[in-house]
Amino acid sequence: IANIGQDPKQLAPRRVSSRISAYKSGMVSPDEARNTAANFGDEIMARAYSEYQRLLRKANAIDFDDLLILPLNLFEAEPRLLERYQERFRYILVDEYQDTNRVQYVLVEALAQKHQNLFVVGDPDQSIYRWRQADIRNILDFQKSFHEAQRVDLEVNYRSTARIVSVADHVIRHNRDRIDRRLRTNNDDGDQVSIRELADQQHEADFVVSEIRRLMQQRGLGGDDFAVMYRTTAQSRVLEEAFRVSDLPYQIVGGVRF
Numbered sequence: 001i002a003n004i005g006q007d008p009k010q011l012a013p014r015r016v017s018s019r020i021s022a023y024k025s026g027m028v029s030p031d032e033a034r035n036t037a038a039n040f041g042d043e044i045m046a047r048a049y050s051e052y053q054r055l056l057r058k059a060n061a062i063d064f065d066d067l068l069i070l071p072l073n074l075f076e077a078e079p080r081l082l083e084r085y086q087e088r089f090r091y092i093l094v095d096e097y098q099d100t101n102r103v104q105y106v107l108v109e110a111l112a113q114k115h116q117n118l119f120v121v122g123d124p125d126q127s128i129y130r131w132r133q134a135d136i137r138n139i140l141d142f143q144k145s146f147h148e149a150q151r152v153d154l155e156v157n158y159r160s161t162a163r164i165v166s167v168a169d170h171v172i173r174h175n176r177d178r179i180d181r182r183l184r185t186n187n188d189d190g191d192q193v194s195i196r197e198l199a200d201q202q203h204e205a206d207f208v209v210s211e212i213r214r215l216m217q218q219r220g221l222g223g224d225d226f227a228v229m230y231r232t233t234a235q236s237r238v239l240e241e242a243f244r245v246s247d248l249p250y251q252i253v254g255g256v257r258f
Contacts, residue, residue: 003055004047011044019045020052024065025101025133027072068103075110086114097122097142101133109145118146124179125172140177153181161190201235205242212248223249 001008001016023033030053033046056062062070075082092112094100097120100108112118120142127136143149157165162185169183198204212226230236233255240257243250 001048003051004044006044006048011048016045016048016052020049021065022133023049024069025103027069027103027106065103068107072103072107072110082110083114086111090115091117092119094118094120095122098124098127098136098139099129099132099134100138101135105135105138112146116146116148118149125175136177140179151179153179155181155184157183157185158187160185161187163190163193167193167195201238202242205238208239209242209246209248213246 001011001013023030028036030046030050033049034043037043037046056066075085089111092108094108099122108118120139122139124136124139127134127139130136143151160168165183165185165187172178172183196207198207208228212223215221215226216223228239230239236252236255240250240252
């Protein structure tokens with residue numbers, strides 16, 4: 001950052017690193033980044049990208065994103081090498097395909113181009129890595145890219161009760177771009193699903209604790225009859241504090257106690 005005349009205190013290295021990774025995931029070169037810069041901030045990022053690449057070459061080093069980009073550059077320069085790897089990997093399976101980005105898509109397409117033996121598995125209704133440039137269009141448009149592909153929909157849920165599956169199905173039907181399918185299950189209806197909108201994470205944690213205490217008293221349930229699920233580890237802290245203040249015993253599974 002200092003090499004391009006910027007103060008590291010004003011321009012966070014992590015922010016620059018993230019932007020450079022986004023460029024590479026989208027297969028944007030330093031020259032393209034500079035030519036398409038829409039404002040001064042973009043120009044600074046493009047300059048940082050160019051300098052970063054210069055320093056990598058000087059150190060004879062590559063970064064994680066280069067592990068995907070450089071093979072593609074090599075395949076373009078040496079078609080016979082691409083053909084060699086197409087023969088070596090005649091059958092390809094990609095899991096969590098909805099979370100692939102542009103460069104991953106191009107690499108897989110190149111390797112599968114000759115034999116067309118590509119099997120991908122993914123959920124078109126749950127792409128959670130947009131912040132890592134995952135492109136949901138890779139799975140939504142899969143059959144447009146591979147015209148002879150057959151689609152197999154896995155619609156039966158074996159884990160949840162019928163009411164939970166029904167609620168989930170109604171929620172995801174509001175997704176604007178999706179592959180139409182209907183979730184279903186042969187399980188029992190189960191309890192009604194309660195949805196509560198709360199002001200913030202503190203109110204959420206207090207509500208969870210009060211509901212557990214209420215159900216323990218009304219139904220004679222024990223602490224091991226309850227489980228609280230959350231999306232990210234950071235969410236556990238406020239919940240842990242709420243449990244501790246209320247003197248309800250708790251155990252964190254698969255995470256770190258704050």
